[in-house]
Amino acid sequence: MKRTIRVLFSVLLGYMLGFVAGGAEGAIFGAVAAPIMAEFAQVPAFTLNDGLAKVTLKAMLEQRGQLVKDMEKITNDAEAEKRDLTEDEEGTFDAKRSELEALDKKIERKKFLEEQKRSAAAAAGQELGDGEKKELKNYSFVRAIRGQLGGNLDGFELEMHQESEKEAKRSGMTIEGVGVPAAIMASKQENRDLTVGTATAGGHTVATELQGLIPALRPNLLVESMGARMLTGLVGDVDIPRNNGVGTAEWEGEQDDAAETTQSFDKISLSPNRLAAFTHYSKKLLAQSSIGVENFVREDLEMAIKIAVDAAAINGSGSGSVPAGVLQTADIGSVAIGTNGGTPTYGKIIDLETAVNADNALMGTLGYISTPQMKGVFKQTKIDAGSGRFIMAQDSNELNGYRAGFSTQVPSDLTKGTADSICHAIIFGNWNDLIVANWAGLDIVVNPYTQAKKATVEVIVNSFWDIAVRHPESFAAIKDATLS
Structure with a gap:
């Protein structure tokens, strides 16, 4: 305590002398005098900025994790040698425990302040700062999976898991495995050039024998690219008011009372469905620290979810939790081709547009979607006998002047009459009237047992979604198109 007082007094005296001197010379004198006076007090000199250095929560959590590992090593060494702790080991252990307890208090304060900051920013509709965005990009799905697998989740991934638990609680849900909050899912992973030969540029993270990761052949994701409205980070059930009837105007006499007309409203209710x-990963793959492996796991988990959501948005059954x-x-x-289906003509494609237009819904982000096989039919089917034009031009991605998308996510196994399980769907509409809603982030559950004999880990990813059409009149569909 006395040494601390001497330090503070000495440094303060040095700067006071500089202040008395005044001007530029005084500033120089003060800057020189402070460390000299501190040296006189027999303690290391320091600058005023030392106590103001900003320590991130991530760094504090990493420091905590290291303290725990150090303490575990002390006890593990003693247990392995079947002995009690030595006096030095007890002293070291107690010192680290005291440091850990003090650090835990700092972490709790830091978490509280950062949570308040995020809540205030969200309430004001503000974006995260560059520093916070950069920290989010450091999140590792591989470390999170390894942490649950080994029961030692720590660092930034532990902090995000705790944040995810709070999000889930606000929505009336529980996290079964490792939680990934909405902020992580919303952050974009930046592409970085890594140099194997330079440690600071990625040399420490690139595996020596890592072969190229072969991506799976996956369907194109349609609804988001076509303009579906994505609602993310929702909390609890959500009701969206909908005006389903308009007011009317009446011609009245000059002295007559105006007729009262009332608009009618209903609502769209959205609630989370699990x-x-x-997917499966080998334990060897999860042991890698390569940036390439991290991106592979991220994209694999994300794609597995997107494929299921995309398919449900197009043709989800609406039964149970789907x-x-x-x-x-x-x-x-609805536009029908025939009793037993049939090959679509250019007239039928126009009929879809007409059906939407007839309901006063021809507005917004309009476009067609169908299957890749139907795209081939469009490119081979002539509009008429004489013009030489086709329903879809060879170098175009448009149908009837509107954008068109094609994916195997659109059903090709529908039935109409005797055309059993061979009919394709064609949909036209305002895709901005399709709502895809998401609650919280992800819940990642690691199952190391089912595929244990193959040294493979099963990773189950739980997420929560709902889908709704704002105005049914905004869409029209053909469900009986055949290839021939």
């Missing part, structure tokens, strides 16, 4: 996707997709939404427009 979507469970699973949301209803566009094709299963009541009261959308």
Whole structure:
């Protein structure tokens, strides 16, 4: 205590002398005098900025993790040698425990302040700062999976897990495995050039024998690219008011009372439905620290979810916990080709547009979607006998002047009459009237037992979604298109 007082007094005296001297000379004198006076007090000199250095929560959590590992090593060494702790080991252990307890208090204060900052920013509709965005990009799905696998989740991944638990609690849900909050899912992973030969540029993270990771052949994701409205980070059930009837105007006499007209409203209700996707990784793959492996795991988990959500948005059954997709939404427009289906003509493509237009819904982000096989039919089917034009031009991605998308996510196994399980769907509409809603982030559950004999880990990813069409009149569909 006395040494501390001497230090503070000495440094303060040095700067006071500089102040008395005044001017530029005084500033120089003070800067020189402070460390000299501190040396006189027999303690290291320091600058005023030392106590103001900003320590991130991530760094504090990493420091905590290291303290725990150091303490575990002390006890593990003694247990391995079947002895009690030595006097020095007890002293070291107690010192680290005291440091850990003090650090835990700092972490709690830091967490509280950062949570208040995030809440205030969210309430004001502000974006995260560059520093916070950079920290989010340091999140590792591989470390999170390894942490649950070994029961030692720590560092930034532990902090994000705790944040995810709070998000889930606000939505009335529970996290079964490792939680990933919405902020991580919303952050974009930046592409970085890594040099194997330079340690600071990635040399420490690139595996020597890592071979190229072969991506799976996956369907194109349609609804988001076509303009579906994505709502993320929701909390609890959500009701969206909908105006389903307009007021009317009446011609009245000069002295007559105006007729009272009332608009009518209903609502779209959105509530979370659990979507469970699973994939498998070898333990050797998860042991890698390569940036390439991290990106592979991120993209694999993300794609597994997106494929399921995309398919549900197009043709979800609407039964049980499965949301209803566009094709299963009541009261959308319908265009039929024939009793037993048939090959679509240019006239039928125009009929889809007409069905939407007839309901005063021809507005917004309009476009067609269908299957890749149907795209081939469009490119080979002539509009008429004489013009030489086709329903879809060879170098175009448009149908009837509107943007068109194609994916195997659109069903090709529908039935109409004798055309059993061979009919394809064609949908036209305002895709901005399709709502895809997401609650919280992800819940990653690691199962090391099912595939244990193959040294493979099963990773189950739980997420929560709902899908709704704002106005059924905004869409029309053909459900009986055949290839021939």
